Amino acid sequence: MSGLTAIDLGFRGAASGVFLLIALVTLQRRAANQNAYLGIAMCAAGAFYAIVTAPYFPKASWWWTLPILSAMPAMFWLWARAAFDDDFVLKRWHGALWLAIVAFGFAVSLVWPHWPALAKDGGKVLAAVALVLALAAAVQTVKTWGVDLVMRRRRLRLAVLAINVVTIALVAVAGFADIPVAAPGASGSLPTALSLFAVATLAGLGLLSPPEVGVSDATAAIASGDAGRPALVADRAAAERVVVDPVLLRRLDHLMTVERTYRQEGLTIGALAARLDVPEHRLRQAINEGLGYRNFNAFLNRYRIEDAKLALSDVTQREVPVLTIAMDAGFQSIGPFNRAFKAETGATPTEFRREALSRPDMAEIGQPRREIG
Numbered sequence: 001m002s003g004l005t006a007i008d009l010g011f012r013g014a015a016s017g018v019f020l021l022i023a024l025v026t027l028q029r030r031a032a033n034q035n036a037y038l039g040i041a042m043c044a045a046g047a048f049y050a051i052v053t054a055p056y057f058p059k060a061s062w063w064w065t066l067p068i069l070s071a072m073p074a075m076f077w078l079w080a081r082a083a084f085d086d087d088f089v090l091k092r093w094h095g096a097l098w099l100a101i102v103a104f105g106f107a108v109s110l111v112w113p114h115w116p117a118l119a120k121d122g123g124k125v126l127a128a129v130a131l132v133l134a135l136a137a138a139v140q141t142v143k144t145w146g147v148d149l150v151m152r153r154r155r156l157r158l159a160v161l162a163i164n165v166v167t168i169a170l171v172a173v174a175g176f177a178d179i180p181v182a183a184p185g186a187s188g189s190l191p192t193a194l195s196l197f198a199v200a201t202l203a204g205l206g207l208l209s210p211p212e213v214g215v216s217d218a219t220a221a222i223a224s225g226d227a228g229r230p231a232l233v234a235d236r237a238a239a240e241r242v243v244v245d246p247v248l249l250r251r252l253d254h255l256m257t258v259e260r261t262y263r264q265e266g267l268t269i270g271a272l273a274a275r276l277d278v279p280e281h282r283l284r285q286a287i288n289e290g291l292g293y294r295n296f297n298a299f300l301n302r303y304r305i306e307d308a309k310l311a312l313s314d315v316t317q318r319e320v321p322v323l324t325i326a327m328d329a330g331f332q333s334i335g336p337f338n339r340a341f342k343a344e345t346g347a348t349p350t351e352f353r354r355e356a357l358s359r360p361d362m363a364e365i366g367q368p369r370r371e372i373g
Contacts, residue, residue: 012054
């Protein structure tokens with residue numbers, strides 16, 4: 001065994017161990033949500049990939065390992081959607097897509113001994129699918145970069161995505177070049193092992209590092225002007241590490257509840273930071289750690305939907321179109337408004353209006369609740 005091969009196997013073993021550790025920690029925490037499920041699936045896929053693409057892995061296993069490998073870009077794309085888009089919801093067709101790619105991969109493997117030319121064309125189709133899914137994952141990450149308020153996730157997402165996309169691209173290029181990705185000693189084996197180890201390490205740091213601490217009750221009390229309220233903090237030492245300016249929180253609350261800045265079309269966190277005359281990273285921290293929002297759009301939509309609920313419950317605005325109410329509240333189109341409204345209230349805007357106007361006791365519904373002060 002050569003020195004490079006030994007290093008290759010060592011990195012693959014370490015990556016597999018970290019992936020399995022992450023999966024075990026996630027299971028131990030008993031998280032029952034789509035992010036946890038997809039995270040475990042991604043870790044299992046990472047360990048599987050590290051093992052079956054290693055030098056000296058039996059060639060006889062290619063017929064069933066390659067189809068599963070060909071579907072890994074779909075798994076990564078779903079994981080990226082769930083990890084970087086707080087509004088993503090896993091649907092049945094996502095699983096059907098993964099199964100379809102696996103089935104097509106098996107078809108390619110089974111026809112290879114009899115119709116190699118046809119199998120090569122099928123391999124190129126799988127490679128094209130891998131590239132499309134890698135591009136989709138990249139677009140998703142860039143698309144939600146600006147509204148992400150979680151600093152740790154912002155720091156890790158581009159590094160993790162870049163390494164994963166490069167790895168998937170290498171597999172796709174190998175498919176276009178008719179190179180078996182699991183070939184022992186194939187060129188790119190050691191870079192692939194290094195990429196897997198880097199991905200596993202970054203994922204492990206993201207999961208196992210101490211969680212970001214939310215704002216303490218003392219900070220909230222100061223922000224609301226109720227400094228005399230006792231601070232019920234479970235971990236005071238951790239809470240003291242949070243630096244969220246209560247004055248900034250009060251100014252932000254004034255902009256939202258009094259000046260209704262959320263109604264501004266195309267409002268960005270940069271523009272809001274300029275209005276407050278503070279660095280953008282400080283505003284991100286204030287909204288995330290001080291108010292508990294992970295996403296800037298979710299922060300804005302909280303005010304916009306409350307505004308829309310008030311208008312939909314107003315008898316004098318009975319004839320105002322829902323689209324007008326949505327745009328007055330700050331939404332730029334009806335689609336995002338309908339989705340956000342139903343996610344918040346469990347009803348469509350039309351259903352909410354019908355129920356609100358039919359019940360006099362709901363005339364006050366939709367009054368904006370103040371987070372601070």
